[in-house]
Amino acid sequence: MNPDNKAILEKANAAITKGDNEGFLSFCTDDTEWTFVGDKTLRGKEAVRQYMATAYLEPPRFMVEALIAEGEFVTATGKISMKDENGIMVDYDYCDLWRFRDGKMAALKAFVIATGSR
Numbered sequence: 772m773n774p775d776n777k778a779i780l781e782k783a784n785a786a787i788t789k790g791d792n793e794g795f796l797s798f799c800t801d802d803t804e805w806t807f808v809g810d811k812t813l814r815g816k817e818a819v820r821q822y823m824a825t826a827y828l829e830p831p832r833f834m835v836e837a838l839i840a841e842g843e844f845v846t847a848t849g850k851i852s853m854k855d856e857n858g859i860m861v862d863y864d865y866c867d868l869w870r871f872r873d874g875k876m877a878a879l880k881a882f883v884i885a886t887g888s889r
Contacts, residue, residue, distance in 0.1 A: 775874065776840055776843070776844075776845045776869075776871045776874075777838050777840045777845055779798055779871070779874065779875075779876070780798075780838065780845050780847065780869060780876070781838070782798065783795050783798040783799075783876065784833055784835070786798075787823075787827065787830060787831065787833075788830050788831070788832065788833060789830065790827075790829075790830040792820065792823045792824070792827065795823070796816055796819065796820060796823075798875055798876055799816055799819065799875055799876045799877075800816070800872055800873075800875045800876065800877045801815065801816050802814075802815055802816075802877070803815065803816055803819060803875075803876060803877055803878065803879070804877070804878045804879070805818075805819055805822075805878070805879040805881065806878075806879065806880050806881065807881050807883060808880065808881065808882050808883075810883075826853070827853065828854065829853070829854050831851050831852065831853035832851065832852045832853070833849060833850070833851050834849050834850045834851075835847055835848075835849040836848050836849040836850070837849070843870055843871050843872065844868060844869065844870055844871070845868075845869045845871065846866065846867070846868050846869070847865075847866070847867045847869070848864075848865065848866045848867075849864075849865060850862060850863065850864055850865070850886075851863050851865050851883075861885055861887070862885070862886045862887050863883050863884060863885050863886060864883075864884050864886055865881060865882065865883045865884075866881075866882045867879055867880070867881045867882075868880040868881075
C-alpha cells in the first residue's frame, strides 16, 4: 500500500479547484482512463485535457467527505458543484475510485449523480 496516494489525490484536487488543469494533469499517467459510469469513457491524458477545457470553464467546488486508501486504490466520496453548459451551477454527489500506478493516477471510475441546481 502506498499512503502517499491520498496525498497525491489531495494535491491534484487542490490544483483543479485553483483552475490549474495542467497542474492536475501532471499527476495523471499519459494513458489515464476515466470512466463516468453510465455516460462516457475518456482514454488518455489528451482526452481528459479536452474534457476539462469544456467541463471546467469555471473551477468546480469540492467537498470531500471521505478518502479511503487501500493498495493501489483511493476512493473519494463527497459533493461537487460545477456549471453546466448553460452556466447554471449544478450540485452532485460523487464517488470516485482512483487506481494509481507508479505514484500517478492511472484510472478513474466515477459515479456522479446530480442532486439539484441553484
